[in-house]
Amino acid sequence: MFAYSVGRSRFDSTPARHEAATLRDFARDVLRRRARDKASAGYVCAPFGNDGRRSRANAQPRAWLAIDADGIDPDAFVSWRLKLTGWRGFGWPTASSTPEAPRERVIIELSEPVDRDQGMALGALLTQDVEDGFGAAVRIDPCTYRAEQPCFLPLEGAQPFFLLGDPIDVPKWLAQVPPPRPAPPPATAEVAALADARMRYVVDQLGQAGLLTKPLANGRGYAVRCPWESTHTTADEPGATATALLFPAEANGWMGAFKCLHAHCAPRRLGDLLAVLRAASDRAAA
Ligand SMILES: [Zn+2]
Structure with a gap:
């Protein structure tokens, strides 16, 4: 039935x-x-x-x-x-x-x-x-x-x-279903190394592009100038931290994160930022 x-x-x-x-x-x-x-x-x-x-x-x-x-x-x-x-x-x-x-x-x-x-x-x-x-x-x-x-x-x-x-x-x-996996540990050495390498690359590239503004007051990352700021509806006040690169932490699965509070940027993630930086460095190398 x-x-x-x-x-x-x-x-x-x-x-x-x-x-x-x-x-x-x-x-x-x-x-x-x-x-x-x-x-x-x-x-x-x-x-x-x-x-x-x-x-x-x-x-x-x-x-x-x-x-x-x-x-x-x-x-x-x-x-x-x-x-x-x-x-x-x-x-x-x-x-x-x-x-x-x-x-x-x-x-x-x-x-x-x-x-x-x-x-x-x-x-x-x-x-x-x-x-x-x-x-x-x-x-x-x-x-x-x-x-x-x-x-x-x-x-x-x-x-x-x-x-x-x-x-x-x-x-x-x-009967073949594997037993449920235990919760992942905070960060394996492998994940941490990967996240660190990625973060170093991003910080390095943003620095070279002059987009790194200042460390965040809470020490959890950097305020950055948004690569997409031309799409923002309003301009940031000087010293604002509406756009930030966050270091690997529990809240972002120990992978680091990109956050821009402007509406147009809401869906943008660290991967999008990486893509922009890679494209820029490829252009520079060409
Ligand atoms: Zn933005």
Whole structure:
């Protein structure tokens, strides 16, 4: 028996609960709900209890798992499909799939229902299994392993496919789940060395570019002139510390951080700063 819920569109927060006696009925019900376009596509996800809202807390067990193959190299496509045929289920190309860049969603039957955590654990193993076989040639988006994550339904004209292998043997697979990893120590010597080297490079480059303003009063980093200051809406007062380079510390996972309080810079991270500095030093070297 397959329990699932179907949302009418991405905005539907109380998807209707359905049950199908067989995989064939499940596939038929899902595949008949074709959408005209991506915007109006409905979704399938786990069944929900309580008030029926699509949420993590309401998720109920389900005997299937959705794989979101978000990128498949065309050269690996046939092998990927062959791999899938070892399992039982069905799938369809996503709305953005093209022959040059195939993407697909696959519903895989499980030997027994799993709860949300088990589904995610199984999903991690599935992803590992695919990575072992395909490396980067097949990229899996792990989101759909979450019970409450919408798995969007096919568009009209999408060619579904059916997999006639075996359901995934849940007890056998779950027995392989590694024990939870202990919390990482504050910083391994390796991470610290890496973060230090990166930080030295950034400080050195900012210094050479004349962007290093002064050490922060709290000793946790440097005030810097923002490389993106031309995008700021307001100019900083002299001596302001709206833009800062922070040394490795617990709060930034011991990796160091870049912080600019100007709205345009909110999403910018240390990696963006590094990229700008590298590009500048490459230009200087050229
Ligand atoms: Zn900025």
